[in-house]
Amino acid sequence: MIPIAQVVLEEDEIEAVVRVLRSGQLRQGPLTAEFERRFAASVGARYAVAVSSGTAALHVAYAALLQPGDEALVPAFTFFATASMVSAVGAKPVFCDVDPHTFTLDVDDARRRMTSRTRAIAPVHLFGTPAHIEEIQRLAGEHNLRIVWDAAQAHGARYRGKDIGSFDDVVCYSFYPTKNMTTGEGGMITTNDEEIYRRCRLIRDHGQEAKYYHTVLGFNYRMTDIAAALGIRQLQKVAGWVQKRRQNARYLTEHLHDVPGIQVPVERPGAESSFSLYTIALDLEQFACDRDEFVGRLHEKGVGASVHYPRPLHHQPFYRAEYGHLSLPVSESLSARVLSLPVHPKLTQEDLDRIVKAVREVAEETRRSAAR
Ligand SMILES: Cc1ncc(COP(=O)(O)O)c(C=O)c1O
Incomplete structure (x- = not known):
């Protein structure tokens, strides 16, 4: 994995x-x-x-x-x-x-x-x-x-x-x-x-x-x-690691941005991300599975995808009584749709290619027939 x-x-x-x-x-x-x-x-x-x-x-x-x-x-x-x-x-x-x-x-x-x-x-x-x-x-x-x-x-x-x-x-x-x-x-x-x-x-x-x-x-x-x-x-090494994270992220974006139903991270002009995580969002209408199944299928293919975060804070048990009535549609929707892919500096080119291949395969395997 x-x-x-x-x-x-x-x-x-x-x-x-x-x-x-x-x-x-x-x-x-x-x-x-x-x-x-x-x-x-x-x-x-x-x-x-x-x-x-x-x-x-x-x-x-x-x-x-x-x-x-x-x-x-x-x-x-x-x-x-x-x-x-x-x-x-x-x-x-x-x-x-x-x-x-x-x-x-x-x-x-x-x-x-x-x-x-x-x-x-x-x-x-x-x-x-x-x-x-x-x-x-x-x-x-x-x-x-x-x-x-x-x-x-x-x-x-x-x-x-x-x-x-x-x-x-x-x-x-x-x-x-x-x-x-x-x-x-x-x-x-x-x-x-x-x-x-x-x-x-x-x-x-x-x-x-x-x-x-x-x-x-x-x-x-x-x-x-x-x-x-x-x-x-x-601290003496972190700038190099961040540079590697940014390279890895660029590669993932180049090879995943054209997959229908997948939103890759955006970088606005002047705003350089340090890519602690590389987090994509699924358009669930286009897939015949939910996010957790998508993640499970990536695991089966050896990619350690994870979810940050599966529940918005106003729905956390600790806050629900006071804040559960709030409507925060983007936070609620993202919590159901996001998943993070490995982007850390230890990834090899082979790892990156395996990640891209796995995501593309899972997207095809789970695509709704109407969206094919
Ligand atoms: C956005 C954010 N805030 C705060 C924290 C808390 O940091 P720590 O785990 O070092 O207490 C984390 C770390 O998990 C985090 O991701």
Whole structure:
């Protein structure tokens, strides 16, 4: 089976981790500080705060910017944590629909859902595709909203020549092993605002202004130097891996865009995806099967396709009672129609050809006779 994701871990990274283990300095220390400096420099942000996961990054960012009762505009088609961490700080996620082409936040829909309590907007660069950055900045500027960019899947994505990690107010990354770079578990927050940086550092470490002197509610979301050693090495390689992902994506698009009933990822001018995932959408009218059967058939042919995400957030059991009545047609439709194909940098040309062949075959085998 060609896996949907594969960690790239080389000897120098393993040695770097072993050196930390031998040193006995395991907790957050100088390597974490070095990782933060290098990460901030690599994305063009003034500050970076390393944390223990992407979820922790979002929790810290929302805690730094939101008060209980505030509302934050969040896409309904994303991973749970984009919204659940808004709930975790006592604020309210307001679910918005997504654009059917980019799968990122539909800014017009977000505008319609604003109230007098809206304080923030949390766009997601989903699958590595930059969100509609300028429209989001305009909306935020007009209404004095804070922007928390969820870049968990978007290391190396660029917008009009700038890394997406350099945008205001706060950018949150994940280093989970399926992401473009990894520290095992881990996350990073970048910002250009000194006060936000100060607050995020405090919240990461129990709100301790000085040892055992706690001024705000905080948590233990510190990164270990073991993870940071890995992160420093991975950071040196991630641009090359992203380039390979982009090449792989281009090949898949070239060879799949003409398959009737299959929508391939779009790249708008100036918006460079980092292709954390290569996600296609099926026009189910054209196939005599549902998406899950399509995925099952790809598995039978050795292609590790997967589904991100099978259920929009307002239909998740945790949110259904409060939000289940909402109509977010694009999010609902995409959840039933999307599937992701392997695009990671370890793919060989033979793998790419096998993926293309399998998708084309399954599309033909399952095509409705009227659509043939
Ligand atoms: C869009 C998005 N947001 C947040 C997260 C949370 O990151 P982590 O798994 O590191 O907590 C993820 C990762 O799965 C994600 O894909």
